[in-house]
Amino acid sequence: MWQFIIRRTLYSIITLFILSLTIFTVVRLTGDPVTLMAEPGVRPEDLARIRVQWGLDLPWPVQYLSFVKNICTGELGKSFNYRMSVSELYFQRLPNSLELGLAATLISLLIGVPAGLLSAVRVNSWWDNLGKGVALLGLAIPNFWLGLVLILVFSVGLQWLPTSGKGDWRHLIMPAVALGWYFAASMLRLTRSSMLEVLRSEYIKLARLKGLPEYAVIAMHGFKNALIPVFTLAGINLVVMINAAVIIEVIFAWPGIGRLLFEGIFQRDFPLVQGVVVLAGMMIVVVNLVIDILYAYIDPRIRLTK
Amino acid sequence: MTAPGEVARGLRRWLRLGRQLPLLPLPILLSLILVALFADVIAPYDPTQPVPGAKIYAPPFWMQGGSMHALLGTDFQGRDILSRLLFGARVSLIVGVMGTLVAGSLGTALGILAGYLGGWVDQVIMRVTDAWLALPALVFAIFLATMLGPSMWNIIIILGLVYWTRYARVIRGEVLSLREREFVKLAEIAGAKRWRVIRRHILPNVLNTTMVLASLTIGVVIIAEASLSFLGVGVPPPEPAWGSMLAEARSTLMAGKWWLTVWPGICILLVVLATQLLGDWLRVRLDPQLRNL
Numbered sequence: 001m002w003q004f005i006i007r008r009t010l011y012s013i014i015t016l017f018i019l020s021l022t023i024f025t026v027v028r029l030t031g032d033p034v035t036l037m038a039e040p041g042v043r044p045e046d047l048a049r050i051r052v053q054w055g056l057d058l059p060w061p062v063q064y065l066s067f068v069k070n071i072c073t074g075e076l077g078k079s080f081n082y083r084m085s086v087s088e089l090y091f092q093r094l095p096n097s098l099e100l101g102l103a104a105t106l107i108s109l110l111i112g113v114p115a116g117l118l119s120a121v122r123v124n125s126w127w128d129n130l131g132k133g134v135a136l137l138g139l140a141i142p143n144f145w146l147g148l149v150l151i152l153v154f155s156v157g158l159q160w161l162p163t164s165g166k167g168d169w170r171h172l173i174m175p176a177v178a179l180g181w182y183f184a185a186s187m188l189r190l191t192r193s194s195m196l197e198v199l200r201s202e203y204i205k206l207a208r209l210k211g212l213p214e215y216a217v218i219a220m221h222g223f224k225n226a227l228i229p230v231f232t233l234a235g236i237n238l239v240v241m242i243n244a245a246v247i248i249e250v251i252f253a254w255p256g257i258g259r260l261l262f263e264g265i266f267q268r269d270f271p272l273v274q275g276v277v278v279l280a281g282m283m284i285v286v287v288n289l290v291i292d293i294l295y296a297y298i299d300p301r302i303r304l305t306k
Numbered sequence: 307m308t309a310p311g312e313v314a315r316g317l318r319r320w321l322r323l324g325r326q327l328p329l330l331p332l333p334i335l336l337s338l339i340l341v342a343l344f345a346d347v348i349a350p351y352d353p354t355q356p357v358p359g360a361k362i363y364a365p366p367f368w369m370q371g372g373s374m375h376a377l378l379g380t381d382f383q384g385r386d387i388l389s390r391l392l393f394g395a396r397v398s399l400i401v402g403v404m405g406t407l408v409a410g411s412l413g414t415a416l417g418i419l420a421g422y423l424g425g426w427v428d429q430v431i432m433r434v435t436d437a438w439l440a441l442p443a444l445v446f447a448i449f450l451a452t453m454l455g456p457s458m459w460n461i462i463i464i465l466g467l468v469y470w471t472r473y474a475r476v477i478r479g480e481v482l483s484l485r486e487r488e489f490v491k492l493a494e495i496a497g498a499k500r501w502r503v504i505r506r507h508i509l510p511n512v513l514n515t516t517m518v519l520a521s522l523t524i525g526v527v528i529i530a531e532a533s534l535s536f537l538g539v540g541v542p543p544p545e546p547a548w549g550s551m552l553a554e555a556r557s558t559l560m561a562g563k564w565w566l567t568v569w570p571g572i573c574i575l576l577v578v579l580a581t582q583l584l585g586d587w588l589r590v591r592l593d594p595q596l597r598n599l
Binding site for chain 1: 433434436437440441442443445448449450452453525529533537538552555556560564567570571574575578579582583
């Protein structure tokens, strides 16, 4: 078990290195970083001073080392606009994105799982085709367009819900639906195929042979096992959602990390942009590592692979 | 002079072929290609100029205030929405196809190298793949677009850089199993150089997977381009793009000018739907074993 943990952690560290190297290189290759680190409206004479101040006149390897050191100590610079440390800003906004992600995951489960189960139980019927159609739509609709349409219908047209901002459940539901719809579609598909496979298995046949009524077969035996991969996917999706919700957060003015990134870009606040990207990548790598270790703990077969 | 029997046989063969084609996505995609190619001819107006004589914010022609001159309405500068949609198809098609091409070629090439050559090449490529997959696609794309600056070619390159990792992973897996097949081993024993083995044996056999992956992910690329344009870091104005049309429409939402939002979104939806259906059809046709993709 320990061997697995050490190996996996090593891989994660290498991944983090490559991530930081990529970001570092992209910034250096696409122009003079001095113009990025200088606030908009700075004088040319000051550029030389800023260059020295940020150590940008040092050779690249040295710069990279101090970049990595800064990341490790959590020193990601100060946002131009907010006058706060970037990591402080990030972790301040992270719970909001988490809230949105959780709500969207819940919605995707509430819509996707029952629909998928229904599709599987009544396979190839009218319900099933409806479910497959909905799944297809879910994967094809751009989530930000769905958000805009929801605003049009529920805020402008019906005036039931507020358009933006963070508040009570009324503010949460539209962005959560817009974000979660795509994942509801993939949940539907996964639940359906997982349930179909479970229904074909031996112990289900045995339960039927025993004479159990159909609903007991499905509810007591089929259910739990079919849902294992579904909840796995839900967990992975949650992490994806937190980071991919940039546009939804922008449309609904939701104060999360996606919106933070957008603000940084709009206001040419480079330390903020770089910091958010670095932290987003780091977060995913760390979460993946934790999930992998948890899985290896639960399923001994995994410890022996790779 | 052909006999009637021959004509009937030929017809039956054509009909059989027609039944096997995917009926829903093909017309959509064909019209998309036609529209993109002939937008200059089909579009009633110049997409960057206001329609002469029409008001700004005119609604579609069946609503009050609309006119037959601007069928789907006009935007905040009085430009015809229909024409902008038709020209926007170009951007989506070009960026979608080219971006997928770049990502697919890069990903397949690196996947083959990693799978076939093994060793440190495999390790390096896989570590980079893992790292870049860890970064959320949209965040990465936005970051690159901010650094590189907005232009159509930059967006194509960026999308290629962001999405190649999906191909590399899958292709590498394919190559790993292909490597153990008899015909590959025979070729190696016969003394064929590695490059030849790759070109003649490995590459043709992974192309099926690449094509299926490509058709399944081209929708993602198109939505990514629309997202980038929506955020303002995609294809820059005045080139009409469906994503930037949606961005422009955002400020009019509260005023209830729904047509500015609905039409571009429906276009994106239809195109992505069509590519998805095509991808599903391809996947079933080309190799039933790929059904778990």
